[in-house]
Amino acid sequence: MGSSTIIDIISSAVVAGILFLMTGQLNIQTVETATVYHGNLQLQRNMTTLVGIVEHDFRRIAYCADYKKIPAPNVAIRAADSSSIRFWTDVDNDGTVDSISYYLGPVEELESTPNPRDRKLYRVVNNDIPAGWDLGVTGFRFKYFNSEGDTLPLPVPDPREVYSMEISIAIESSVPINQSFTVTADTLADFQVFWRQLRLAARNLRNR
Numbered sequence: 001m002g003s004s005t006i007i008d009i010i011s012s013a014v015v016a017g018i019l020f021l022m023t024g025q026l027n028i029q030t031v032e033t034a035t036v037y038h039g040n041l042q043l044q045r046n047m048t049t050l051v052g053i054v055e056h057d058f059r060r061i062a063y064c065a066d067y068k069k070i071p072a073p074n075v076a077i078r079a080a081d082s083s084s085i086r087f088w089t090d091v092d093n094d095g096t097v098d099s100i101s102y103y104l105g106p107v108e109e110l111e112s113t114p115n116p117r118d119r120k121l122y123r124v125v126n127n128d129i130p131a132g133w134d135l136g137v138t139g140f141r142f143k144y145f146n147s148e149g150d151t152l153p154l155p156v157p158d159p160r161e162v163y164s165m166e167i168s169i170a171i172e173s174s175v176p177i178n179q180s181f182t183v184t185a186d187t188l189a190d191f192q193v194f195w196r197q198l199r200l201a202a203r204n205l206r207n208r
Contacts, residue, residue: 043193046135047171051195053123054167057100061087062204066095073204074160081155083140091125098126104140105132113174138192139170145199163205167197 062076070076070088079086084103091098105120109132120132121140143166144152152161172192 040193043136043171043173047169047193047195050121050133050135050137050169050171051197054102054169055197055200057089057102057123058165058167058200059203060089062089064088064090064095064097065093066090069095069097070204076204077159077162079155080142080144080152080159080162080165082142085142100125102140104137110134110174115172115174118172118174136171136174137169138172139168139194141168142166164199167200169195 062070062073064070069090076088077085078088078099084101086099086101088097089100090096091100101122101124103122105122107117107119109120110118115136115138117138118134118136119138120134121137122130122132124130142154144154144156144162145164145166146152146161147163156162170192171194
């Protein structure tokens with residue numbers, strides 16, 4: 001076997017190795033891109049589901065099919081804090097006043113997930129046993145405003161002053177990308193969805 005043949009074999013092996021490495025890297029990038037896409041798609045679905053429920057409930061604050069049951073709309077919000085709220089509404093549209101509470105559970109509840117900041121979000125109707133949603137919520141925050149548009153302190157000393165509110169929700173995957181998570185719940189990055197409703201006002205709160 002001549003030297004030229006050996007060089008050809010070595011060259012072919014080198015080229016084949018380079019092509020193999022390129023193919024492997026391409027496969028890795030393809031898998032990562034697909035993972036990010038499907039992860040973000042799931043987060044979008046989780047957010048859409050959650051926002052639909054939240055908006056439906058909050059726009060019905062102080063509503064009751066039998067309006068005489070909540071004669072003064074400004075008493076419908078019973079407690080209001082930065083990440084929790086409790087109010088009166090008519091869940092089943094049957095003329096019965098119901099109590100709804102929203103609040104975040106502690107991070108310790110989801111220690112089984114890699115994300116150190118995701119929590120369960122609770123929606124409790126009347127005296128139902130609390131059953132939180134594990135949707136990857138890392139932020140669920142409120143700001144409250146009075147009828148003049150001024151921001152109210154937290155927790156709100158007198159919930160009767162609440163005229164409108166701002167709701168912010170952040171959802172993240174429980175599985176990290178590149179072994180890391182975003183630094184804050186307001187930082188948009190792969191595997192995070194952020195939603196904010198500015199100045200949501202239930203129609204009945206304005207009937208004062």
